[in-house]
Amino acid sequence: MADYRLKGLSCANCARELEEAIQKLPNGEEAKIYFNTSKLSVPDQVDMQNVTRILAADGASLVLEDGQEEIGEQAAQRMPNWKLSLLISVLLFSIGLIAEGSIPGAAVFIIYLAAAGISGYHTFLKGLKNLARFKFTIDTLMTVALIGAFSIGEWREGTLVAILFGLNEYLEGLGMEKARRSMESLLKVAPKEAVRLENGQEHVVPIASLRAGDYVLVKSGEKIPSDGKVIKGHSSVNEAAITGESMPVDKLEGEKVFGGSVNNEGVLVIEIEKAYQDSSLAKILHLVEEAQETKTPTELFINQFAKYYTPAVMMISVIVMVGPPLVAGGLWSEWFYQGLAVLIVGCPCALILSSPIAIVSGITRNARNGILIKGGVYLEQLGQIETIAFDKTGTLTKGKPNVEKTYVYYPDLFYKVAGAIEKNSSHPLARAVLDEVSQKESHLPEAEDITTIPGQGVKARVFNQMYYIGNESGLESLLLSQSAKDDMASLKESGYTLVAVSSDKEVLGLFGIRDEIRPESKELISKLNKARVKSTVMLTGDHEKTAEKVAESIGLTHYYAGLLPDEKVEKVRELSRLSKTAMVGDGINDAPALATADLGIAMGKGTDSAIETADIVLMQDHLGKLPEAISISRQVNKIIKFNIAFALGIKIFALLLTIPGWLTLWIAILSDMGATIIVTLISLTVLIEKKQEKNSVH
Structure with a gap:
């Protein structure tokens, strides 16, 4: 599979249609377009000229991962420059408004037609193709509305519709691009090259060529290329790319490091333990990228709803056009105009965008925090x-047992005996005892004849005498003092794990061990x-x-x-x-x-x-x-619910204006554009981090 970035991909529905078209090419069944990250994965056997042709028909083009134009250069040249097109269209529209009544009608028509064409030709051409195939999309609705408006002499409003729809598409693409750029800034943490050490020589190599066992040199300010361990050097390392933690972590020889983390100072020699594609960072970035494309139940519902919604709107539009004139004797031209306005209101742009931008923003923001x-x-x-x-x-808890309480009856023997027996054990409780003993005794005697008693503890000879360390069940043969009994009961009542040290006659002392919270x-x-x-x-x-x-x-x-x-x-x-x-x-x-x-x-x-x-x-x-x-997720869920309710609510309100005949083309397009802009801007607020949230629990 080959991966390409895509230019000019601003519509989720269009991305799905492009994907289906590419999948119909020979060997293209596994092709996949990731709309949220603007990425195309296509099998190597697919003819890329055909792919370019399909993309160009929709105004998209291919670029390589490093951003250099590849076979899609010509398509990129054919892509509309939205800013320039809109500026020229607005200028021509203004000239048309000023010139109305002072120049011939034909000239005004040409000015308006040119303004509409420059802003809306891309949509118009796609709409015509879809109309020929009886495929009802947003572009189809707009094309029918434009043809209808110009055919009944509403040149001014038809042009305004084209300009506002062009602006709508531009802003829609801008919002999606903002979410994408936020994600791309996250993905750029991956280093591109590494300095590999071979026979004492330094060689700059792509990180993809690194293998387990390679040695790399990482200087101050450079990124560690893949997971490994420090062989030489000492430095603090910024692991924010992996953990989301901004505080640096000191690294000594033998300690693990993550690929993508930054060496703050000094020089480190690192032994690579994983090829980059198997590293933690690579897995994280791959999963985050894939996460953008998984559909939530809400998104799946919206996509299904949109499939039936658009044809239904066209049906309602036809009813509005012909119903009142046939039933109530209304004017054909008036209700035809109202029907065209209904078509524009029916554009599901805001509805389709109500979820994906918020989802992408939520996943991206959490990923920045190491989640x-x-x-x-x-x-x-x-x-x-x-x-x-x-x-x-x-x-x-920390998962590391820790001695938190001791009762010592024979201080000269208690710590020495415990340390001598436990220093050769790897049991977690033994390590906790040894950590405590090391703070009291610097020199420990040797233990001999060490015997493990299953379910109880360990016996060993220290100072030519047998001693025991373990739980209370190993003390049953001893005559315990009342003080020892009370102390043992107190430790158990407080939730400690009890470790006793005893001779064959009496208890030397008790350790109270607990996993530290x-x-x-x-x-x-x-x-x-x-x-x-x-x-x-x-x-x-x-x-x-x-x-x-x-x-x-x-x-x-x-x-x-x-x-x-x-x-x-x-x-x-x-x-x-x-x-x-x-x-x-x-x-x-x-x-x-x-x-x-x-x-x-x-x-x-x-x-x-x-x-x-x-x-x-x-x-x-x-x-x-x-x-x-959790707060970010709840914010995303609230925003999605609001977006859906707002997008549908504003459309219902606009449609109700048809009853008294108040709905106009420009009100229709403004309602659709307004909903889309508001939905996009609200979704992008998820990316805003409040200062107080940065002071999270550590």
Whole structure:
């Protein structure tokens, strides 16, 4: 498949028709036009001269990815220059108005015809072709209206219709282009070239040629070409392109880096771990680009509605033209004029644009914030969410056990024995104990005869004596003091995981370990409540007391503890039956629950599993920007509803003016143009970021 950018693509319906025409070419079945990103993907076997011919007939042309004109140059030259055409048309129209009554009527007719032709010839030619094929589109409606207006002597109004419709198309294209440019600025974060190191020599190469194992040199201010790890150097790196976070992240030797992030200072030597097309950035940009083209249920409905709407308007127009003269003896010329006005009111421009620009703007704005939404349908659903279910470990908590409380009865032995036994273990609880011990003891003795006791802990010989470290079940043979019993009960009551250190006679001390709650979790839940999320729920496999303490400390509505993976899935299914539910997890262990929920939201800082599993991916390692994403989605949904109601409402109002016979051609075109402009401008407000929103939870 070859990819091309398209020029002159301003109408979603036209894009669909062009796509269908190209698909009818030999080997063209898989051709695809992405209207929102103005892109054409076409199989290599397709004759591009035929593609150019089809595009040229609709005023579009092909350009290469780098923006250089390719085989569509001639077509580009034939494309109308909207600004110049409109200016000339307005000038001629003004001359015609001034000259009326002072020069012959034929001359005035020619001036008006020239003004209408310069502004509307493109629409007129397409409309004639469609009319010949009995294909009823916006262009068909305008062509019939123009022919009708000039045929009954309404030259002035016919010309005004042509000019206003040309202006309408220009502004419509401008609005779509604004949304596209916003998206393109996002896509430009991908670097084009890299400096590859080979045998000590530097070679500038395209990033597409990089392979895993290559070494690249990244200087200050340059973009890292693909995912990898730092081999040499130290610098701070701006990862905003991936995570949406503006604060730089320090990178030392051995640490991972993302392609597309920017080296702030110093020089880094990076070992590439993934070819660019497999990198996090490439996957993000590809998914964001694809997301522009997915149709929401609202858009699909509008597209279906528009198919029947236009022919229906033509039918109503005919009834208006012939009904009153036949039934009530009205004047044919008067009602023919009213029928032409109905045709213009019937243009579904504003209706068709009511959704796509808002959707593109919403997906783009979220992507800037490091929130990857895989399609308009998920953006729409996010704005409808009433319940959010969270996994606990790694989502509301840091996923790293931490010693938060200790009871020490024998300080000379407690830390030394615990450190000696745990220093060779990779268990998460052992690492937490070792982190705590390292702050108290710099030199640890060696442990011998290490024996693991399943379900309890570890025994080992330290200082020629046997010691035990593990849970309370390994202490059953000991005679515990009342103080030790009380301390153990206190730790369990507070939701800590208990780790005891003992000899074969008595307890040396206790560690109270808990998965540390993320500092932003409490504020996050508060902001979700303000965003009108009715219920926040935690699902965890931890025991009841731990879950209860976490839920209380951050203000969750409900929690469910002791859940196995299949029970977690069943609980998500149960919540989804009650209300629209999103599940938030880390994208690895929670894949079944993410897939079961109405909406799966993964946080994974660019991990492959997170990108592939969920409908929405938070590229940060926290949930701080989730409330803003919900707010943006709700804003998009509100705008779409308003746009549809406004577009239909203004048309109904204009059509009602036909009853007393007040509808004129210029009122009709102004109502259609006004609706289109307002719908476009309101949709673009989604791209505006408020200053206070930048101070999101971190």
